[in-house]
Amino acid sequence: MEELIVSIEGLAVELGGNPVLRGMDLSVAPGEIVAVVGPNGCGKSTLLRCLAGLQPVSSGEIRVFGQPPADNAAFWRRVALLGDEPAWYPGLTAREHLELMGAVHTRPRMGVEAALEVFSLVERADAAPLNLSTGQRQRLSLACALLRPSTLLLLDEPERGLDAGFRARLSGLLAEYTAEGGTVITATHDQDLATHARRIAPSGVPA
Numbered sequence: 001m002e003e004l005i006v007s008i009e010g011l012a013v014e015l016g017g018n019p020v021l022r023g024m025d026l027s028v029a030p031g032e033i034v035a036v037v038g039p040n041g042c043g044k045s046t047l048l049r050c051l052a053g054l055q056p057v058s059s060g061e062i063r064v065f066g067q068p069p070a071d072n073a074a075f076w077r078r079v080a081l082l083g084d085e086p087a088w089y090p091g092l093t094a095r096e097h098l099e100l101m102g103a104v105h106t107r108p109r110m111g112v113e114a115a116l117e118v119f120s121l122v123e124r125a126d127a128a129p130l131n132l133s134t135g136q137r138q139r140l141s142l143a144c145a146l147l148r149p150s151t152l153l154l155l156d157e158p159e160r161g162l163d164a165g166f167r168a169r170l171s172g173l174l175a176e177y178t179a180e181g182g183t184v185i186t187a188t189h190d191q192d193l194a195t196h197a198r199r200i201a202p203s204g205v206p207a
């Protein structure tokens with residue numbers, strides 16, 4: 001049987017004494033795109049943080065690549081996370097952030113110039129991230145996450161700040177990622193993105 005990328009059994013998480021996730025079960029196979037959907041506050045980001053090993057769980061079991069997620073180098077070699085906006089390096093331009101990402105990985109998924117094209121950043125490549133618009137910065141975050149090699153992509157609302165044109169291209173970019181053998185789990189409020197995915201609620205049931 002093909003190894004599951006993610007397997008969750010009976011996951012419960014309390015935050016500040018409030019139950020956020022309650023007895024969640026989930027299995028994700030290689031090559032799937034799973035969209036975690038639901039209203040504000042239902043626990044989508046919490047689930048993503050659990051999968052990234054950044055949120056302690058109250059009970060239950062999470063396995064990512066067959067092991068509990070651990071915030072260590074071996075884990076992050078296989079997992080790329082787009083969460084809150086990253087801490088940008090002072091003094092480095094958008095292009096230099098991508099060059100840095102390319103330089104520290106032996107097999108980047110795309111070259112820096114290709115990434116600037118794909119993420120429509122060519123004209124602002126020499127600007128510092130903090131001098132980009134919100135949507136341009138989000139595209140740079142996505143470019144950094146998709147340039148580096150990984151086999152599991154965890155995305156928390158990747159559509160944040162993007163215009164309609166770029167939102168429409170997101171599902172295509174994720175489809176390319178899974179065509180290369182990757183798996184995607186994304187929290188989203190974007191209908192188009194969710195339509196191209198297996199939709200689940202943070203309870204684990206289909207949505």
Ligand SMILES: Nc1ncnc2c1ncn2[C@@H]1O[C@H](COP(=O)(O)OP(=O)(O)OP(=O)(O)O)[C@@H](O)[C@H]1O
Nearest residue numbers: 015016018020038039040041042043044045046047
């Ligand atoms: N540190 C915390 N302490 C207590 N409660 C918290 C904490 N962080 C988040 N929560 C609560 O946990 C619940 C789930 O939050 P979470 O961020 O996972 O929701 P979400 O589904 O991602 O929401 P959104 O769609 O707004 O991004 C919310 O009710 C939130 O207020």
